[in-house]
Amino acid sequence: MESKGSVKKVRRGLFVGRFQPPHLGHLHAIKQILSECEEVVIAIGSAQYSHTLENPFTAGERIEMLLMAIRESGIPMERVIVVAVPDVGEHSLWVSKVVSFSPTFQRVYTNNPLVRRLFEEAGYEVKPIILFRRREEMGKVIRQRMIEGGEWESLVPRSVAEFIKKIRGVERLRDAVGKDYPG
Amino acid sequence: MESKGSVKKVRRGLFVGRFQPPHLGHLHAIKQILSECEEVVIAIGSAQYSHTLENPFTAGERIEMLLMAIRESGIPMERVIVVAVPDVGEHSLWVSKVVSFSPTFQRVYTNNPLVRRLFEEAGYEVKPIILFRRREEMGKVIRQRMIEGGEWESLVPRSVAEFIKKIRGVERLRDAVGKDYPG
Amino acid sequence: MESKGSVKKVRRGLFVGRFQPPHLGHLHAIKQILSECEEVVIAIGSAQYSHTLENPFTAGERIEMLLMAIRESGIPMERVIVVAVPDVGEHSLWVSKVVSFSPTFQRVYTNNPLVRRLFEEAGYEVKPIILFRRREEMGKVIRQRMIEGGEWESLVPRSVAEFIKKIRGVERLRDAVGKDYPG
Amino acid sequence: MESKGSVKKVRRGLFVGRFQPPHLGHLHAIKQILSECEEVVIAIGSAQYSHTLENPFTAGERIEMLLMAIRESGIPMERVIVVAVPDVGEHSLWVSKVVSFSPTFQRVYTNNPLVRRLFEEAGYEVKPIILFRRREEMGKVIRQRMIEGGEWESLVPRSVAEFIKKIRGVERLRDAVGKDYPG
């Protein structure tokens, strides 16, 4: 009953990202996917990393922020499944890793050329995401603004901004600048 | 508003298991935890393993079965968060791994002595789970019955039994007997 | 004669084993595969292990013994490709690992139920190997006889027996008995 | 016939490279080694990587291309052994890893200062390779030309060029530009 349009919806679409942090572009993409699929599996990549410039937040924090953002946005929670997928370090194994850590899915959504290629080589249907503003770089822009003291709050859901402030995420990101590894 | 009793509920309780497969004892435990905590984080351990006697199902399949089981049981989905946590191979790092892959939690529920010890050494409050029938061995019993051709369906939710049959999970488990690794 | 029959041969067949050590059953299987395929890819599994009861010989030693055995047997070398594939520790990634370390292949030959299942779940055609004596256990029998001082030389090609003696392989195997890891 | 010259040949020489992709400089080096050694062991390093700017091709594809290139060049196959060696991530273990994955060898051929140092510290004889044109950078030049749309086919054997086109290797390399990891 969930898909009432004349076009039959795909059962599940996979949306892969790092969500450092979840932002408005991600919510836009999730809505697009849910207009074409009954459910969306949101796969948080690079799950084991945190406290770096590229990956300041842990998988657990990203899960928590994503759930907040989805609730705030009014997207129906029962149509969303969030999973965390660790990097495996070898591209040729990565699709199998995602498949192993995710409920089954029938289509992949991404604008990343490498992600698209890896899933296509594995036989999956891949569709692009419709850009929301300058979406593809939005995560990077947010982290850059955080480091430089700029305004970043308007690019993320309000609940996400509050969470980041509560855990002092901006300070954490700045401490990671220029020091990739302890010692 | 969620906790209306005179005793203030803990914000979140963590429930660690392997869920190979999710069974009635797990649902019983989740209900107990939700009577004491506002939310439960269900952490699927040994997430990277599958196709073995101890871990026949992938993390993705276990997530899918858990979500089915929770829906079927009437447990409110909005109070449940499911995460998958890979084994790290070193017990002294394991609690940090769970913390990194989970939203924050304030209490841990387990009957496993090692899990209890590791979390207590890390300073967490740990509470036992009230046994449901012979719960602690129920996963093992189910897998044993599957291998031997016994009746196992009554120990799991109906949706879980159907899912396992659809993916031919019993046959997979039997193929793993006596052969721990390919080659 | 080899590929002129009325039935068109498959381009390449994959033969996975641990080859600890290569024995007469392996040669028998290779001949069978070459009667049905133009070329055989011999994939040495568990490649990173050595000096254990299950895996006494290194990947390099197993490659060297396989090449000796194939030459001795008269099997045409130009139709054989030998590759070593490290275990990845997660069954759900293993087929991708084999694919990544092997030239392309179109069919898999194995009697191991787990190997069969993993390749079938990944969409490959899998065929059984015709048993040579008690082939499936021959590697185990050989290692057992080596440990107990029994006669094992008649189960392997002459060149393999000589190589094992030259590197004092039987003594190495015995040193591994009962001590799985140094320290 | 092979070693009857006045100078006694070394039994086996090791030639380490990444072969991304195999090119004319590699064939030139193999011929040099075979003029000084009875056999050459070609060790494909960084074997587990693929789909990156530095390592676009899988170990299996590199094996397949090397075998094609050697056949095309007329180098006698029976004097060549190709092995793939995964990176181990710790330089102090790397020589042991190569030794474990290779048939025995008595001499190492390389122009890489770090490879030379590591093998010399482990007690091996190391000899330089006679440059073929600008050999040392040829792999890098080829990948750069592929990315920029330049002419690269004349730097590799004809069979290698055909293989790369068949698997759409240039497109794969371009998809890896600027995106080191999925997500």
Add this chain to the structure above:
Amino acid sequence: MESKGSVKKVRRGLFVGRFQPPHLGHLHAIKQILSECEEVVIAIGSAQYSHTLENPFTAGERIEMLLMAIRESGIPMERVIVVAVPDVGEHSLWVSKVVSFSPTFQRVYTNNPLVRRLFEEAGYEVKPIILFRRREEMGKVIRQRMIEGGEWESLVPRSVAEFIKKIRGVERLRDAVGKDYPG
């Protein structure tokens, strides 16, 4: 000046063990080594493991206990170097791992056949340790007695017994019984 005997002492001897926990047999061995070498390098193997039946104590705890035991025994601290060496999971790399984590040494002391073989294959001189009572099994005996509630304190230095009691090590060991991994 340190070696005044008529026989010139070896500069450094390596003593590998797991030290779970350090016991009187270990001290006996250290004294033997120091009668033949100027210094001893004590290498704590399987360093990353803890909270298991075979490896109840962390590397840090084992270092702390070893230092206590050596002080208590009157062995001159300035002739002892304690290092921790993680297992590498591949026997063919293990000697290189020990070499990388230890100051240089010229001789190895062990009764373990596999350790002896691995170091001998790498070209090291290996000498046996003179047994102290039933030394080789003493660690195992101690852990067994701890589990069963027997008397174990007389087999370890007094300071080690006190340390284990302070950190509640016996309880930790018992919690590991029958549960190899959390979940």
Add this chain to the structure above:
Amino acid sequence: MESKGSVKKVRRGLFVGRFQPPHLGHLHAIKQILSECEEVVIAIGSAQYSHTLENPFTAGERIEMLLMAIRESGIPMERVIVVAVPDVGEHSLWVSKVVSFSPTFQRVYTNNPLVRRLFEEAGYEVKPIILFRRREEMGKVIRQRMIEGGEWESLVPRSVAEFIKKIRGVERLRDAVGKDYPG
């Protein structure tokens, strides 16, 4: 008896560094820590790496140089414990790794913002190190001078300089320039 001042000393302070190589700034820091703590635990980070621009020396070599430097400086050896800690690759696990490989400590000394943050998030007291000249960059300066042929010997203890020359460490560092990985 060791702490006779009116202010009670902390039992143990942890000093984390890579010690590539140990230099005068490190000795200055160790003296500061020993003025405030009864003992110092020197934790050698990134222990598994060597033969790179950032980490030219093995953990064993760094241990050996640290012991030489401490002896030469007159710092009392019995108040110093040196341990090597491998990187774990995931910042969220790193503090647990250090704790597992070190004897217990009550305070951490560091000027590295990320190290400070990770230990503070884990609940440890962290204090800065009083700079000795341009201490924080001294290791980098030394390695840079080694590469460029500058004077570096005055920045390290005499015994360390001699050791580096004996093992031809400067040549090793130069061989690592521009070639991060073999092959």
